[in-house]
Amino acid sequence: MALTGSIMLAIMALPTIISISEDAISSIPTSMREGSLAMGATRWQTIYKVVLPAALSGISAAVMLGMGRAIGETMTVMMVTGNAAVIPGMPEGIVESVRTMTATIALEMGEVPMGSEHYHALFAVGSVLFIMTFLINLIADLIKQKYRFKLEGS
Structure with missing residues (x-):
């Protein structure tokens, strides 16, 4: 049932990712698109070489927010994945119940x-989730800085 939970989370994160990415792409000035087309670029070259690099920081922010929503979604996943407190075996692990x-x-x-060991273990699990979220944010920030530099430097 891990597969079912993964599919459900992907579907739930898509509206957030799509709407924010669409806003990022539509915020690119028309003059940039028209300038690229006026220089002889095709429509696809304009999208690939002008629009996507200019909107990449917004698209990475959209993906980061979508992943954050997927990580934080508890109740839906708990109901869909079977809520079994066991480590699934392989190779059937992706279709077994998980938590x-x-x-x-x-x-x-x-x-x-x-104050028990179990109590501290739950806080350790929370710390792992925090570190995962921090790393996702760090990667998104590095992507944003990399592509912002290329746009300003060119």
Whole structure:
């Protein structure tokens, strides 16, 4: 059922990614497109060489927000994936019942004794989620800086 949860999260993240990416692409000035076409570039060359590089920081922000939504989505995944607190085996692992890290924290935090090893393990899981989110943000920021420099430097 991990496959089902993955598909569900991808579908749930798509509207966020698509709408923000569309806004980023439509915010590119018409003069940039027209200038490229006036220089003899085809429509596809204009999209590939002008529009996408100019909108890449917005598109990377859209992907980052979509991934953040997917990571933070607990209840839907908990219901779709079977909510089994076991590590799935291979090769059938992708279709077996699983439980996500966010669902584990949400389900177990209220019942665990404060200060126990289990309590600290749940905080370690939360720390792993925080580090994953931080790395996604860091990568998106590096992409943004890389392509912003190319646009300003050319």
